[in-house]
Amino acid sequence: MPQNTDYKNTTSENQAIAYRKRLNGWAVARVVTEQEKVIVSRFRSRSDAEGYIQHLRQMIPNTVFELFFDCQQEEVVM
Numbered sequence: 001m002p003q004n005t006d007y008k009n010t011t012s013e014n015q016a017i018a019y020r021k022r023l024n025g026w027a028v029a030r031v032v033t034e035q036e037k038v039i040v041s042r043f044r045s046r047s048d049a050e051g052y053i054q055h056l057r058q059m060i061p062n063t064v065f066e067l068f069f070d071c072q073q074e075e076v077v078m
Contacts, residue, residue: 025071028053031064040065 024042026049031037040056043049046067053065 025069027068027070028056029066029068031066037066039070042070 023044026043026046028040028043028049029037030040041049041052043052046069049067053067056063056065
């Protein structure tokens, strides 16, 4: 059955983008001060994030990095 390509459902595109953002729950941050942290990168799995943080600690040994789960509470546009 052919699809109707003239009709574009923009809400499904917005939902796909929001879902893709929610996939990257694990974050690696560089600790600047006790109150300030800068997110360096985000990962889908904890093991990928741990591997990357090990790499960063070897490459930049005098810098403090933190691994945490970032549950982003963003509203989905419908």
